[in-house]
Amino acid sequence: xxxxxxIAVENVRSGHGGPFAALVVKDGRVIASGTNRVTTSNDPTxxxxxxxxxxxxxxxxxxxxEGCDLYATCEPCPMCLGAIYWARPARVFYGATAADxxxxxxxxxxxxxxxxxxxxxxxxxxxxxxxxxxxxxFREWLAKPDRMPY
Numbered sequence: 001x002x003x004x005x006x007i008a009v010e011n012v013r014s015g016h017g018g019p020f021a022a023l024v025v026k027d028g029r030v031i032a033s034g035t036n037r038v039t040t041s042n043d044p045t046x047x048x049x050x051x052x053x054x055x056x057x058x059x060x061x062x063x064x065x066e067g068c069d070l071y072a073t074c075e076p077c078p079m080c081l082g083a084i085y086w087a088r089p090a091r092v093f094y095g096a097t098a099a100d101x102x103x104x105x106x107x108x109x110x111x112x113x114x115x116x117x118x119x120x121x122x123x124x125x126x127x128x129x130x131x132x133x134x135x136x137x138f139r140e141w142l143a144k145p146d147r148m149p150y
């Protein structure tokens with residue numbers, strides 16, 4: 001965690017992004033690191049945890065982080081939490097809380113409030129379109145004998 005904190009502080013000092021960093025560790029060895037690069041890469045998904053997960057999966061040649069631990073300098077936001085669950089690390093450790101991040105101007109509470117609303121009532125309307133036609137994608141997937149479940 002101390003290493004992640006040092007990386008996050010340096011990320012801020014260098015002007016390369018926000019005050020967040022994450023490390024993926026396997027068998028006591030850091031296999032990937034990530035820092036927040038949202039504003040420098042113009043990528044809203046470039047959170048530290050996402051960057052570290054992508055790098056770790058590439059390093060492992062797998063879409064899952066089996067046997068890995070993820071260290072994040074802050075409690076993961078909803079997007080990162082979703083990515084973490086899809087990546088399935090063994091454990092996640094975090095430093096600062098979501099409330100701490102909110103005090104620094106990084107408040108994701110509005111996302112949690114949006115998620116409990118019906119899709120059509122959210123601030124960004126989420127509208128189902130061509131559902132029956134879209135089900136063709138799942139029929140193809142289910143019919144594929146060599147599909148890799150995840």
